[in-house]
Amino acid sequence: MKKDELLAPGHRTCAGCGPAIAIRMLLRATGPNTVICNATGCIEVTTTQYPTTSWKIPWIHVLFENAASVASGIREALDMQGKSDVNVIALGGDGGMMDIGFRAISGLWERGHNVLVITYDNESYANTGVQRSGGTPWHASTSTTPSGSASKGKDQWKKDMPAIAAAHHIPYVATASIAQPFDLDKKVKKALSIKGPKYIHIHCPCTIGWRFDESKTIEIAKLALDTKMCALYEIENHKKTLTYKPKGTPVKEYLKAQARFRHLTDEDIEEYQKRIDEVWARDFE
Amino acid sequence: MTKTVMEGSLATAKAAALCEPDMVVAYPITPQTHIVENLGKLIAQGKLKSKHIEVDSEFSALSACVGGSAAGSRVFTATASQGLALMNEVLFAASGMRLPIVMVVANRALSAPINIWNDWQDSISARDSGWIQLYCETVQEIVDTIIQAYKIAEDKNILLPVMVCMDGFFLTHVVEVLDMPKSVSKYLKKYKPPYAILDPKKPQTQGPFAFPKPYAELRKDLSDAMDASAATIKKCHDDYAKLFNRTYGNGLIEEYRTKNKKTIIITMGSLAGNVKEVVDKRDDTGLLRIKCFRPFPKKDIMNALKGKETVIILEKNISLGTSCGALFDEIRSIHCNIEDTPKILDYIVGIGGMDCRTDDIENIINQSKTKKDGHIEWLMEK
Amino acid sequence: MMLMKKKHIPGGIITDVGSTIIEKTGTWRTFKPVVDMNKCIGCGICERFCPDGCIEIKNKKCIIDYDYCKGCLICMNECPVKAIEKEIEKK
Numbered sequence: 001m002k003k004d005e006l007l008a009p010g011h012r013t014c015a016g017c018g019p020a021i022a023i024r025m026l027l028r029a030t031g032p033n034t035v036i037c038n039a040t041g042c043i044e045v046t047t048t049q050y051p052t053t054s055w056k057i058p059w060i061h062v063l064f065e066n067a068a069s070v071a072s073g074i075r076e077a078l079d080m081q082g083k084s085d086v087n088v089i090a091l092g093g094d095g096g097m098m099d100i101g102f103r104a105i106s107g108l109w110e111r112g113h114n115v116l117v118i119t120y121d122n123e124s125y126a127n128t129g130v131q132r133s134g135g136t137p138w139h140a141s142t143s144t145t146p147s148g149s150a151s152k153g154k155d156q157w158k159k160d161m162p163a164i165a166a167a168h169h170i171p172y173v174a175t176a177s178i179a180q181p182f183d184l185d186k187k188v189k190k191a192l193s194i195k196g197p198k199y200i201h202i203h204c205p206c207t208i209g210w211r212f213d214e215s216k217t218i219e220i221a222k223l224a225l226d227t228k229m230c231a232l233y234e235i236e237n238h239k240k241t242l243t244y245k246p247k248g249t250p251v252k253e254y255l256k257a258q259a260r261f262r263h264l265t266d267e268d269i270e271e272y273q274k275r276i277d278e279v280w281a282r283d284f285e
Numbered sequence: 286m287t288k289t290v291m292e293g294s295l296a297t298a299k300a301a302a303l304c305e306p307d308m309v310v311a312y313p314i315t316p317q318t319h320i321v322e323n324l325g326k327l328i329a330q331g332k333l334k335s336k337h338i339e340v341d342s343e344f345s346a347l348s349a350c351v352g353g354s355a356a357g358s359r360v361f362t363a364t365a366s367q368g369l370a371l372m373n374e375v376l377f378a379a380s381g382m383r384l385p386i387v388m389v390v391a392n393r394a395l396s397a398p399i400n401i402w403n404d405w406q407d408s409i410s411a412r413d414s415g416w417i418q419l420y421c422e423t424v425q426e427i428v429d430t431i432i433q434a435y436k437i438a439e440d441k442n443i444l445l446p447v448m449v450c451m452d453g454f455f456l457t458h459v460v461e462v463l464d465m466p467k468s469v470s471k472y473l474k475k476y477k478p479p480y481a482i483l484d485p486k487k488p489q490t491q492g493p494f495a496f497p498k499p500y501a502e503l504r505k506d507l508s509d510a511m512d513a514s515a516a517t518i519k520k521c522h523d524d525y526a527k528l529f530n531r532t533y534g535n536g537l538i539e540e541y542r543t544k545n546k547k548t549i550i551i552t553m554g555s556l557a558g559n560v561k562e563v564v565d566k567r568d569d570t571g572l573l574r575i576k577c578f579r580p581f582p583k584k585d586i587m588n589a590l591k592g593k594e595t596v597i598i599l600e601k602n603i604s605l606g607t608s609c610g611a612l613f614d615e616i617r618s619i620h621c622n623i624e625d626t627p628k629i630l631d632y633i634v635g636i637g638g639m640d641c642r643t644d645d646i647e648n649i650i651n652q653s654k655t656k657k658d659g660h661i662e663w664l665m666e667k
Numbered sequence: 668m669m670l671m672k673k674k675h676i677p678g679g680i681i682t683d684v685g686s687t688i689i690e691k692t693g694t695w696r697t698f699k700p701v702v703d704m705n706k707c708i709g710c711g712i713c714e715r716f717c718p719d720g721c722i723e724i725k726n727k728k729c730i731i732d733y734d735y736c737k738g739c740l741i742c743m744n745e746c747p748v749k750a751i752e753k754e755i756e757k758k
Binding site: 032033034035037044045048049050051053055056057058059060061062063065066068069070071072073074075076077078079080081083086103104106107110111 | 307308310336338339340341342344345346348349350351352353354355356357358360374375378382482483484485487488489490491492493494495496499500
């Protein structure tokens with residue numbers, strides 16, 4: 001077994017878990033001089049089943065919606081104790097960060113606390129059985145937005161969390177994907193080198209929630225990038241810079257690879273492509 | 286010590302400052318706001334070396350306290366009413382994680398309708414959250430209790446958060462003559478966290494997921510610590526008395542002119558002041574003030590009520606669905622253990638800031654002979 | 668004395684960090700990834716993408732820790748030289 005791994009194996013994430021890959025990549029970048037404040041969610045519940053823990057660095061979980069405010073308290077305490085060099089990370093899934101914990105995050109960004117906020121976005125409340133969240137994409141079928149003859153799944157477009165982060169004018173905002181580990185690594189290291197609040201949004205496919213074979217987690221993550229379903233960029237000094245150039249693969253390939261989009265007709269997919277192209281043009285052209 | 290004249294909220298802030306918390310977490314809510322404002326002022330003037338964190342909500346206020354305390358720092362915050370209600374989920378996490386947070390609650394009524402005045406519905410509704418609750422009668426007592434609260438909370442065998450409850454407006458906005466200690470360093474040492482820290486040199490996991498068996502065991506430990514805290518509260522009170530020469534009963538309850546009295550009024554908080562004024566003029570009635578509501582000092586109360594004929598409870602809360610207040614329920618639960626069980630009457634008073642004046646109390650005592658055991662009544666303004 | 672009798676650190680703090688290693692999640696496997704050492708070039712891609720951190724590159728070869736490998740086969744799917752194949756797990 002590897003000694004330098006900061007997340008020990010034996011945790012109970014699903015086989016092929018995207019978020020688990022994200023956390024491993026994150027910890028490789030942060031190193032051991034880091035405190036993680038984890039919102040309730042898949043990663044929290046699978047890694048700390050009392051009396052065992054996978055975490056080899058200081059780690060705390062309090063509630064679902066307060067990771068950012070707990071992290072603020074930790075930051076101030078460590079600063080008072082002369083430990084300003086310790087990285088503090090507020091970590092959570094899309095439900096914990098984009099929905100229920102959003103107020104606390106906005107507060108942290110506004111206060112300017114030296115904390116890295118990270119969303120591992122697997123696009124649903126996966127831990128409770130895949131309910132729709134603000135991170136769920138348009139037309140995905142979830143357990144609370146099931147598709148049927150009168151429904152095409154979720155009616156709304158995904159919440160643009162990085163744009164909201166950028167609107168707080170914090171020094172660093174980035175998106176990342178587990179399909180691009182070196183890019184992710186670079187962004188985490190860069191974020192931690194900047195004092196102040198920063199945000200990284202990590203796209204991680206979920207085998208159970210998105211319904212694809214567990215061996216295809218990375219393949220799906222790559223497809224998300226190439227079909228423009230997920231864009232990789234950084235926002236610094238109000239300037240957005242793309243860090244990955246998508247191949248422009250038809251979105252159909254991404255949608256067809258996941259059973260959560262199985263109900264979509266060719267017409268729906270055509271409409272989907274149109275909207276993706278519009279959003280891309282709006283945001284990146 | 287020289288006497289000073291001070292607003293309740295300023296005295297509260299100064300007492301908290303004497304304890305040198307590493308951080309003060311602030312969010313405004315009437316009637317608490319003056320407390321965190323005054324602390325902010327002390328920090329801005331360089332008189333207190335603490336971090337002042339202005340958060341986005343009471344939910345975040347207590348969450349930041351949890352983070353600071355979990356990282357091994359001493360923390361302070363204050364709230365009231367809706368703020369405390371919003372914190373509810375965090376209250377349970379803070380006690381479950383055994384974090385020695387001290388929080389002042391400026392007691393205020395809960396919505397709806399919205400009302401800014403005093404009653405105890407806010408903190409009474411949080412009575413099962415695993416927080417020690419100490420209700421104070423005067424601003425002086427608030428000052429002394431805050432200092433004791435850190436000592437109690439941080440005791441290695443206790444490690445529980447403490448709510449110091451003060452009646453909104455009646456104590457927060459009153460100007461009182463009091464003794465403000467110059468220093469508490471002989472009484473309260475710098476906080477050294479016995480367990481919870483967040484240090485990369487000594488990594489640990491806090492707030493894990495627990496299956497039923499360890500969950501139940503940890504909750505039992507929490508309950509045991511709560512029970513054990515009664516003795517610690519008494520000891521911290523007595524030790525404080527030795528240094529500062531002020532006592533509040535035995536730290537848990539205060540018996541005032543109860544000797545040879547057949548009728549006892551039970552109440553908490555600043556209302557005890559009015560009751561004392563009434564009792565001073567009567568030879569039939571005494572006062573039992575409950576200072577510590579959690580842990581509930583059953584034995585002390587049982588002893589105090591031995592041989593009494595009538596117990597009149599005056600309480601500023603209603604446990605909806607039981608027709609009575611929480612104090613009545615609690616006293617009733619030990620009723621059968623009291624020798625020659627007395628008659629117990631419950632008066633719901635001061636709801637939403639309604640007056641409960643000395644003549645009201647006189648009337649209640651005078652009518653008590655005609656009332657049957659278990660009588661419940663709301664005192665309404667005419 | 669009271670504390671010495673207690674089984675738990677107050678608040679359920681865990682100081683034995685990394686202790687999930689007692690959970691041998693390898694028992695979850697249906698398929699087992701098997702590495703052809705002749706084909707493996709030790710690039711480390713499988714190591715990066717393993718959700719369970721149970722792949723190590725030693726002497727430029729991929730070594731899978733079957734105590735923890737849940738058999739998701741991401742490694743097989745992502746291997747650029749197709750050095751990993753699956754076998755049905757024999758229980």
